Amino acid sequence: MASSEHSDSDDGMDEFMDKFKTQRYKNAFSENNWKEEFDKIPMFMKKAPEEINPQEYPELACLQSIIHDEDRPPEEQAKSLKDEGNAYFKEKNYQKAVVAYTAGLKKKCVDQDLNVILLTNRAASHFHLGNMRSALNDATAAKKLKPDHLKALVRGAQCCVELRNFSEAMQWCDEGLKVYPTDAKLRELRAAADKHRRAAERDARKAKSKEKKLHGEKEALLSAIKARGIKLLQPAKPPQNGSDSEDEDERSSAAIAELSLDGLSSQEVTGAQVCLDEEGSLHWPVLFLYPEHQQSDFISAFCEKNCFIDHLAVMFEELPPWDADRKYLPQNLQIYFEDEQKETLYQVDPEISLLKILQHKRYFVKAGTPSFIVLVKGSSYWKQFLSGRKINGL
Amino acid sequence: MLSDSEAAELLSFLTPSTRPDVKGRATEYILGLSGHRDGCRFLQSKPDLIVALFVLTSDPSIAIVKDCYHIFINLSADETLHQVLVKDVKVLPVLFKNLLDPEYPFSDQICTILSNLTRHEKTCKTVFKELQEEVGLAQLVQIFCTEGYNKKAKLHYLGPLLSNLTQLPEARNYLMDKDRCVVQRLLPFTQYEASVVRRGGVIGTLRNCCFDYAHHEWLLSDAVDILPFLLLPLAGPEELTEEENEGLPVDLQYLPEDKKREGDPDIRKMLLETLLLLTATKAGRQTLKEKNVYPIMREFHRWEKDVHVTAACEKLVQVLIGDEPEEGMENLMEVEIPKDVEEKLKEADAKEREELEKDREVKTKPNDSPPLICAGTIRISYFVSYQSRN
Numbered sequence: 001m002a003s004s005e006h007s008d009s010d011d012g013m014d015e016f017m018d019k020f021k022t023q024r025y026k027n028a029f030s031e032n033n034w035k036e037e038f039d040k041i042p043m044f045m046k047k048a049p050e051e052i053n054p055q056e057y058p059e060l061a062c063l064q065s066i067i068h069d070e071d072r073p074p075e076e077q078a079k080s081l082k083d084e085g086n087a088y089f090k091e092k093n094y095q096k097a098v099v100a101y102t103a104g105l106k107k108k109c110v111d112q113d114l115n116v117i118l119l120t121n122r123a124a125s126h127f128h129l130g131n132m133r134s135a136l137n138d139a140t141a142a143k144k145l146k147p148d149h150l151k152a153l154v155r156g157a158q159c160c161v162e163l164r165n166f167s168e169a170m171q172w173c174d175e176g177l178k179v180y181p182t183d184a185k186l187r188e189l190r191a192a193a194d195k196h197r198r199a200a201e202r203d204a205r206k207a208k209s210k211e212k213k214l215h216g217e218k219e220a221l222l223s224a225i226k227a228r229g230i231k232l233l234q235p236a237k238p239p240q241n242g243s244d245s246e247d248e249d250e251r252s253s254a255a256i257a258e259l260s261l262d263g264l265s266s267q268e269v270t271g272a273q274v275c276l277d278e279e280g281s282l283h284w285p286v287l288f289l290y291p292e293h294q295q296s297d298f299i300s301a302f303c304e305k306n307c308f309i310d311h312l313a314v315m316f317e318e319l320p321p322w323d324a325d326r327k328y329l330p331q332n333l334q335i336y337f338e339d340e341q342k343e344t345l346y347q348v349d350p351e352i353s354l355l356k357i358l359q360h361k362r363y364f365v366k367a368g369t370p371s372f373i374v375l376v377k378g379s380s381y382w383k384q385f386l387s388g389r390k391i392n393g394l
Numbered sequence: 395m396l397s398d399s400e401a402a403e404l405l406s407f408l409t410p411s412t413r414p415d416v417k418g419r420a421t422e423y424i425l426g427l428s429g430h431r432d433g434c435r436f437l438q439s440k441p442d443l444i445v446a447l448f449v450l451t452s453d454p455s456i457a458i459v460k461d462c463y464h465i466f467i468n469l470s471a472d473e474t475l476h477q478v479l480v481k482d483v484k485v486l487p488v489l490f491k492n493l494l495d496p497e498y499p500f501s502d503q504i505c506t507i508l509s510n511l512t513r514h515e516k517t518c519k520t521v522f523k524e525l526q527e528e529v530g531l532a533q534l535v536q537i538f539c540t541e542g543y544n545k546k547a548k549l550h551y552l553g554p555l556l557s558n559l560t561q562l563p564e565a566r567n568y569l570m571d572k573d574r575c576v577v578q579r580l581l582p583f584t585q586y587e588a589s590v591v592r593r594g595g596v597i598g599t600l601r602n603c604c605f606d607y608a609h610h611e612w613l614l615s616d617a618v619d620i621l622p623f624l625l626l627p628l629a630g631p632e633e634l635t636e637e638e639n640e641g642l643p644v645d646l647q648y649l650p651e652d653k654k655r656e657g658d659p660d661i662r663k664m665l666l667e668t669l670l671l672l673t674a675t676k677a678g679r680q681t682l683k684e685k686n687v688y689p690i691m692r693e694f695h696r697w698e699k700d701v702h703v704t705a706a707c708e709k710l711v712q713v714l715i716g717d718e719p720e721e722g723m724e725n726l727m728e729v730e731i732p733k734d735v736e737e738k739l740k741e742a743d744a745k746e747r748e749e750l751e752k753d754r755e756v757k758t759k760p761n762d763s764p765p766l767i768c769a770g771t772i773r774i775s776y777f778v779s780y781q782s783r784n
Contacts (some may be wrong), residue, residue: 187573208648
């Protein structure tokens, strides 16, 4: 600092410099928070504050009002707003960039090149925000003003790709390639869009082929049921998928829809459905009801060739916990089904196949799940249950 | 033939101001002349007549213009007239200008004429040079690929024109310019159902392009992706296993039950030849093997009834399932074949053709493809379409 060698200089420099040893500099930064104060000076700011409070940042507020002075011509204002938007864009503050560009466009200045840039830049901002529709709108508007604006063309194509509108993306690319036949970005975009488009077509074909297969399986199932003369109880409510089903077999597909709807609406909610095995036998989900104890058992796949006694023997090998009286032994059990319409109970021979029962002229499969009532022969509940009812024996 | 004075009289009838009925008779007569070789040769000796006829293509009467265009189609089908047409009558600039006009009603006739003019290399070179100067091949492709460019003309014959042009390396290089998007636009047309001419022209073009094995890697890459477009016309509705399906190019997966194969056997043969060309390099062979081309060929072979096409299919299959050639021979197009082996191959090939010919009517089709392996470098023989006289 002070030079000790030239203590008696003429210009008073030494005295001036010596003052610093004792006097404080006026308007100096405070020692403690000089860093914060440093950042408040517009010239040294690294980052502009989000909101400019004129009390805190008087210089900034001043600068702002100069920039956004309404008296300046619209072109200048729009240009400033464009620059502002660009600055926000650089900081990745895309929301603010959009605001700035929008304000610039609102000035409606006659310089179309400037408007095209504002639109294209706003499109880019929207793109980075994920607002593809808005970005596409802006790119389209820019293209309308200036059909050979490369950035607008590229952006438009990119938006279409993001929106999965691949054919439109290719159209944008082709429009661009007419003007810029050797542009690499357009070429790459076109190839990418084409690849996606063809993959999407493949996916559609795959889905259609699966649907067809599924439909075929459902058809086979329904016709197998019909061929056996098994009657399905149609529910009171009308089919819900009327508009989706194909015209040719609306009726059968509606019936299948009901079948699956009903199967799923069964109280067991297992999603189990009747199915056809490789040998052409049907396997049914079957409910066994034990009204005495308000219990039930669910067999998810009861082969039509099997008979009840086969299942009962296995199910009641160990007596269920709810059977307090220990009386539900296979040989004691009697099986019935109910004909709701005629309010009649029909007894079922446990030694005949499920198929034969289902084919009974008064048996209706309800909700896609055949159900049967199981009682213990001779028990008091049995007497009570059967009294006063019409019964058809074996 | 006509005497000089008769020819002069005829010439006087061919002015725009002549009475329409006289004009009409004159052009009709010349149309008749142009229908056979002697008539054409006579006309060749009288370039004034041809110039006058060309002027009449702008005549207000549609009937006259139509006749004139037919005359030019016939004249252009005769190679000896090419020089006269191009150098003396200078038809090209006018033809190109009209071709670009989306309203011009005779663009199809123009395409046929240009197609005829490009059959043989000499005039083809001239046409290509002028084409590049006046229109540009890229623009020609653009017009060709724009549906409904001309409401009054289908422009299908631009297909054969393109395939003729690609007998020239300069045309092929332009078409396969990596920095532009030109050949890619042609690919969807390999399945264009509405016109066999357009379809055949496009496939002929692609076949010619595949003679340049330097471009194979690019053609097979995502930038162009030529393979699916060559396979789709040959693929059928037969169900393949899940495994086979998954390995196929995307466009060939899960084809619907009503998928039809290409109906024209010559086109099917061209497609197979193009695929065979793509197996010339090791990388190409690898790509075709990886993309499950073999199952497609297997099903195709079961379906195909034409012996010539089946033979082409078998050649391809041999490469696909055969062992890799020894070191030094991986590029089939560059293999040096010893003289005696070459002789035997030629003999075998000739014998095969003989046997096949017994089953098939001989059609006049010039420039049939030679066997793939020939002495030294491959003998280039491009697909050039044949335009018959009207």
